[in-house]
Amino acid sequence: MADHGDFDIMYIGTLHPFHREHAQAALEAGKHVLVEKPFTTTLDDALALTELAEKKGLFIAEGLWTRFFPAVEQALHMVRSGSLGEVKQVEADFCFNATADGDAGVLFNKELAGGANFYVSIYSLGYATAVFGTEPEKIIATGHVQEGLDLSNVVVLLYADGKTGIAISGMHVESAEETRISGTNGRITIHPPSHCATSTTFYGKLEGRGNVETHTVQFDLPRNPPTLEETGGFNFPNSIGFQYEAAAAMRCIHAGRRETPQYTTSEMLGVQKLQDQVRKQLHERE
């Protein structure tokens, strides 16, 4: 397909163990690539792909669609512009009961790189790295692992200056899926489903302990196509918001950029490195 199609970019949405091979084939055929999460299943594979993209002068990104939702961009802008004071804590979770979904087979298949870490951890971990970066002083990961598959995991990232990121992921319960980012002058909540959020609330500290002013922002999603019902509908919440990521990739390619500013290659590789450490710790515990 990569060798024969008249198109610029390939979106790799295949099963986890095939991402490297399929993205590599696309790059070798001269196509830009947007790869579904997890970008690859090992750091070595991630490095091989990004090096190849660089050599070929092609755009490459992991499709962490969360980063392109306007609500998330707004929240991260507030964090970076100092509205919360000095940010010290990020708490994020994403757990869902995978057994309640129809086709959960691959999620419980070790050979297909199933498990909570590969499937959803990027969403909660990605909030910590968006705020504090990918070089914590210490990372502690633990979870419930059965026969090589993590059903749930908790990752604590300790950064310099008393900063902490907490990322919880699982395939076992329906969690709140709310992200809280707290600073010395206030906090911001990215409301559920925070991996594809459409609203945030800022709580700014006022004089006196516990007194806050609140400001909620709501972003409308793009409209669903009129043919959605005929084509079977979406499987997951806010899926129409996938177009934010697609539009960002298109803008980058038109501008000759090889990565997105919302989720740079350097951050993505840093996350892959952390993920390798998380999996090592998770599986040591089994």
Ligand SMILES: NC(=O)C1=CN([C@@H]2O[C@H](COP(=O)(O)OP(=O)(O)OC[C@H]3O[C@@H](n4cnc5c(N)ncnc54)[C@H](OP(=O)(O)O)[C@@H]3O)[C@@H](O)[C@H]2O)C=CC1
């Ligand atoms: N961002 C998001 O919202 C979501 C992201 N994902 C991610 O998307 C990716 C795919 O997951 P999901 O859509 O659930 O998986 P599916 O099983 O629904 O789809 C996988 C696709 O890959 C194809 N495929 C499987 N094996 C091969 C192969 N060896 N060569 C070529 N094509 C192959 C399948 O083709 P065929 O049908 O012909 O077998 C199918 O079209 C994963 O990385 C997952 O984590 C998943 C859900 C939501």
Ligand SMILES: O=C1OC[C@@H](O)[C@H](O)[C@H]1O
């Ligand atoms: O990546 C994903 O996997 C789990 C889904 O529930 C979620 O919507 C999707 O983004």
